[in-house]
Amino acid sequence: MTTILFIEQVLNGLQFGVMLFLMAAGLTLVFGVMGLINLAHGSLYMVGAFAAAAVAGATGSFLLALIAALAAAAAAGALVELLIIRRLYARDHLDQVLATFALILIFSEGTRWLFGSFPLYLDIPDYLSGPVTLPGGIHYPLYRLALIAAGLAVAAGLFLLISRTRLGIQIRAGESDREMIAALGVDISKLYTIVFALGAALAGLAGALVGAIQSVQVGMGEPVLILAFVVIVIGGIGSIKGALIGALMVGLTSTLGSIAMPALFRMFMDNSAASATGSAVSSMLIYILMAAVLVWRPKGLFGGAV
Amino acid sequence: MNREFLINMVLLLGLAVVPLWAMAGDAPFTITLATKVAILALAGVGLNIALGIGGLISLGHAAFFGIGGYAMGILASHAQSYTALMEWPILIEGTKFMPVIWLVAVAASALAALVIGALSLRTSGVYFIMITLAFGQMFYFFAISWPAYGGEDGLSIYVRNGFPGLNTLVPIHFFGICYSLLVLALWFNACLAKSPFGLALNASRQCPERVETVGLSPFRLRLTAFVISGAITGLSGALFADLNRFVSPTMFSWQTSGEIMVFIILGGVGRLYGPVAGAALFITLEHFLGGLSEYWHIYLGVLLLLVVLFARGGIIGMLAGRQVAHD
Amino acid sequence: MTNPILATHGITKTFGALKACDKVSIELRPGEIHAVIGPNGAGKSTLIKQICGNLTPDAGRIELLGRDVTGLSTQARAGAGLARTFQVSALAMEDTALQNVTLGALGARGGAFSMFRSALNNSALRSTAMDALGRVGLADQAATRTAELSHGQRRQLEIAVALTLKPKAFIMDEPMAGMGAEGSKRMTGFLDRLREQAPILLVEHDMDAVFALADRLSVLVYGKIIATGTVAEIRANAQVRHAYLGGDA
Numbered sequence: 001m002t003t004i005l006f007i008e009q010v011l012n013g014l015q016f017g018v019m020l021f022l023m024a025a026g027l028t029l030v031f032g033v034m035g036l037i038n039l040a041h042g043s044l045y046m047v048g049a050f051a052a053a054a055v056a057g058a059t060g061s062f063l064l065a066l067i068a069a070l071a072a073a074a075a076a077g078a079l080v081e082l083l084i085i086r087r088l089y090a091r092d093h094l095d096q097v098l099a100t101f102a103l104i105l106i107f108s109e110g111t112r113w114l115f116g117s118f119p120l121y122l123d124i125p126d127y128l129s130g131p132v133t134l135p136g137g138i139h140y141p142l143y144r145l146a147l148i149a150a151g152l153a154v155a156a157g158l159f160l161l162i163s164r165t166r167l168g169i170q171i172r173a174g175e176s177d178r179e180m181i182a183a184l185g186v187d188i189s190k191l192y193t194i195v196f197a198l199g200a201a202l203a204g205l206a207g208a209l210v211g212a213i214q215s216v217q218v219g220m221g222e223p224v225l226i227l228a229f230v231v232i233v234i235g236g237i238g239s240i241k242g243a244l245i246g247a248l249m250v251g252l253t254s255t256l257g258s259i260a261m262p263a264l265f266r267m268f269m270d271n272s273a274a275s276a277t278g279s280a281v282s283s284m285l286i287y288i289l290m291a292a293v294l295v296w297r298p299k300g301l302f303g304g305a306v
Numbered sequence: 307m308n309r310e311f312l313i314n315m316v317l318l319l320g321l322a323v324v325p326l327w328a329m330a331g332d333a334p335f336t337i338t339l340a341t342k343v344a345i346l347a348l349a350g351v352g353l354n355i356a357l358g359i360g361g362l363i364s365l366g367h368a369a370f371f372g373i374g375g376y377a378m379g380i381l382a383s384h385a386q387s388y389t390a391l392m393e394w395p396i397l398i399e400g401t402k403f404m405p406v407i408w409l410v411a412v413a414a415s416a417l418a419a420l421v422i423g424a425l426s427l428r429t430s431g432v433y434f435i436m437i438t439l440a441f442g443q444m445f446y447f448f449a450i451s452w453p454a455y456g457g458e459d460g461l462s463i464y465v466r467n468g469f470p471g472l473n474t475l476v477p478i479h480f481f482g483i484c485y486s487l488l489v490l491a492l493w494f495n496a497c498l499a500k501s502p503f504g505l506a507l508n509a510s511r512q513c514p515e516r517v518e519t520v521g522l523s524p525f526r527l528r529l530t531a532f533v534i535s536g537a538i539t540g541l542s543g544a545l546f547a548d549l550n551r552f553v554s555p556t557m558f559s560w561q562t563s564g565e566i567m568v569f570i571i572l573g574g575v576g577r578l579y580g581p582v583a584g585a586a587l588f589i590t591l592e593h594f595l596g597g598l599s600e601y602w603h604i605y606l607g608v609l610l611l612l613v614v615l616f617a618r619g620g621i622i623g624m625l626a627g628r629q630v631a632h633d
Numbered sequence: 634m635t636n637p638i639l640a641t642h643g644i645t646k647t648f649g650a651l652k653a654c655d656k657v658s659i660e661l662r663p664g665e666i667h668a669v670i671g672p673n674g675a676g677k678s679t680l681i682k683q684i685c686g687n688l689t690p691d692a693g694r695i696e697l698l699g700r701d702v703t704g705l706s707t708q709a710r711a712g713a714g715l716a717r718t719f720q721v722s723a724l725a726m727e728d729t730a731l732q733n734v735t736l737g738a739l740g741a742r743g744g745a746f747s748m749f750r751s752a753l754n755n756s757a758l759r760s761t762a763m764d765a766l767g768r769v770g771l772a773d774q775a776a777t778r779t780a781e782l783s784h785g786q787r788r789q790l791e792i793a794v795a796l797t798l799k800p801k802a803f804i805m806d807e808p809m810a811g812m813g814a815e816g817s818k819r820m821t822g823f824l825d826r827l828r829e830q831a832p833i834l835l836v837e838h839d840m841d842a843v844f845a846l847a848d849r850l851s852v853l854v855y856g857k858i859i860a861t862g863t864v865a866e867i868r869a870n871a872q873v874r875h876a877y878l879g880g881d882a
Contacts, residue, residue: 501749
């Protein structure tokens with residue numbers, strides 16, 4: 001029983017982790033290449049989820065919904081980059097924080113205005129719903145397995161994109177030496193728009209995928225954004241590999257902590273006090289993990305000099 | 307006497323005159339709004355010490371605001387239910403006495419700032435922003451999942467806490483308390499900015515290598531500033547909770563951190579009275595735009611964007627000219 | 634022989650495959666100006682950073698007044714009597730010249746945690762600060778914002794901040810850099826007198842200044858000291874002529 005629960009929680013942790021990775025990868029790319037801290041990344045996650053919910057509602061097709069999420073988030077990202085974000089690259093971090101905070105307000109209230117305050121629901125398609133039986137007799141939702149697979153596939157694609165393609169070379173050059181890419185004749189402003197839209201598309205995809213197992217509502221992006229920040233602090237800014245490992249660590253810590261902590265406190269407390277204390281402590285666990293990494297390696301596990 | 311000084315005095319006097327005038331006109335709600343401005347400005351003054359002088363972009367000041375709020379909520383709820391906060395190893399009872407509540411709020415938020423600061427000041431730049439934001443969120447989730455003090459629903463206090471010689475239930479009395487604390491904090495901030503500590507902190511924002519090379523530690527300067535900053539914001543949290551007679555995890559939310567920072571930028575970064583102007587504008591907008599449209603945050607967002615992109619000096623900057631005062 | 638004020642003993646620093654500093658031993662004796670010269674990339678900056686505590690050597694020891702300071706932080710070394718000036722001025726640009734030197738005076742006083750008194754109205758701090766500004770000839774510019782000072786004036790201000798620390802040794806990283814001929818000449822005269830107060834470890838590209846000032850010279854090439862001696866000895870050293878001055882210079 002407990003091993004089954006444990007394996008389930010590990011799978012939940014992986015699923016949570018790969019979705020966090022989709023968020024964190026975009027953030028860390030945008031920071032690595034453009035030196036921009038983008039608080040509005042969570043809004044793009046929300047845009048993806050709403051676009052998916054709206055299209056799924058209208059067409060009934062989950063696949064079209066995902067495509068819509070990618071397209072809407074990428075378009076929103078590109079638009080925001082062209083109109084506002086590019087004015088912020090040369091500014092200090094305070095301006096970036098405040099301007100992207102302003103964007104959150106605009107995105108959130110705009111979405112509320114368009115869709116109302118009530119949550120929308122995005123249904124899991126029939127072909128991905130229901131449990132599957134894993135070796136060992138564990139029943140686990142097929143959709144969550146599909147999320148893990150999709151997340152890992154995107155991660156693999158991203159690694160290939162960065163290590164093998166022309167765009168990847170430009171991105172890496174942008175991270176290490178900004179003047180260099182200009183000297184190579186790369187159109188920097190186009191590259192920046194592409195990188196920003198790519199990050200936005202990843203966030204939108206994550207929003208749509210997660211939207212099917214949670215409700216789609218205004219403000220859904222920011223808690224995920226903050227967790228993605230924790231991921232980046234743990235993994236190191238600018239490192240895709242760090243983002244992946246940090247995301248899996250945070251995902252696993254979060255889900256395993258929520259069963260381990262109450263169990264731990266049950267050893268020396270009565271049942272209800274233990275679950276209360278346990279859940280309170282487990283809510284802090286990933287931040288404690290972050291603090292521990294900070295003490296040990298202030299630049300994150302894979303962070304270079306920043 | 308320069309123009310910024312005049313603007314500051316007009317602001318400060320205006321904030322005192324509006325509620326007095328409202329009292330004469332029997333408009334208690336306006337007094338409550340002015341009280342809210344004073345309290346939120348105090349939170350901003352706190353953040354401004356870290357941000358304006360020290361250059362520490364903390365997106366986690368909601369942690370201190372909330373700790374101050376919960377210090378009030380926890381002490382007052384025990385006092386109102388006549389239960390002890392703690393019986394062992396020492397007996398700690400609740401209280402409805404404001405000065406004690408303030409002291410606890412200041413001490414608790416200073417302690418939290420010391421721990422958060424010691425960890426997050428190991429880094430700088432974007433890391434610092436993300437880490438403070440994350441720690442703020444940690445308190446938020448903790449407050450939600452800790453059931454003893456209301457969890458997600460928060461805590462209500464039936465009667466406002468007391469202050470000797472005043473009837474705090476009379477709006478103008480409570481306003482007087484909040485206003486006095488704001489003036490005190492502004493005075494302290496003005497002293498600090500000119501003091502050796504302020505000079506060294508200001509230099510460690512501009513050029514930490516220089517500060518190290520003369521034998522001073524930027525880390526210790528920043529940590530001290532962060533603790534003072536957190537303590538003042540914590541005090542304002544206790545007052546805010548007393549104003550509403552209610553605390554909830556919302557005080558810990560990242561939006562709260564963002565809003566405290568918005569007061570500073572609307573008023574003008576690096577301006578002593580920036581938070582006062584910013585909080586006054588924010589509350590005015592919330593009151594009037596909020597009455598016009600449910601979606602007033604869109605307008606706030608657009609205004610903030612315009613200020614960041616085109617009017618970096620904020621309101622005070624526009625009125626007083628570009629130069630930030632240096633003397 | 635008198636004990637050196639500052640000495641490095643075989644300090645070594647590698648970055649990956651690059652040996653930026655290879656068993657460097659150097660001494661700064663009382664009253665002298667000891668110049669370190671060498672081509673770009675020879676490791677002069679790495680040497681200064683290790684002496685001042687911005688980098689920790691992989692091996693070797695650094696002693697100040699006979700005390701091992703290898704493990705101390707930058708600020709502890711400053712407290713122990715080391716004053717550094719930077720190649721590219723490191724000053725609080727928004728602050729006035731007076732505020733910058735007052736910072737130095739605060740450092741010399743050993744702390745800046747007083748919060749209720751004005752720093753600039755404190756008579757002790759002010760006299761230390763004004764005295765230092767006066768010595769470098771910047772007394773008239775006390776109230777000028779550093780960003781508005783000329784390049785040469787900022788170099789002077791750097792030295793003024795160092796003076797307020799009343800150091801046991803000065804470490805100067807290219808104090809003449811970017812100064813005109815006139816400025817260099819004045820700075821040379823000033824440093825010439827300054828050595829009586831405390832010895833100077835001088836890293837400098839301006840050879841006229843080096844030859845005019847240095848009591849001794851060390852030549853750093855590829856992280857190694859290839860020769861140390863008086864100006865005359867170095868001028869005559871064949872190895873130096875070959876490696877540094879380019880064969881038949």
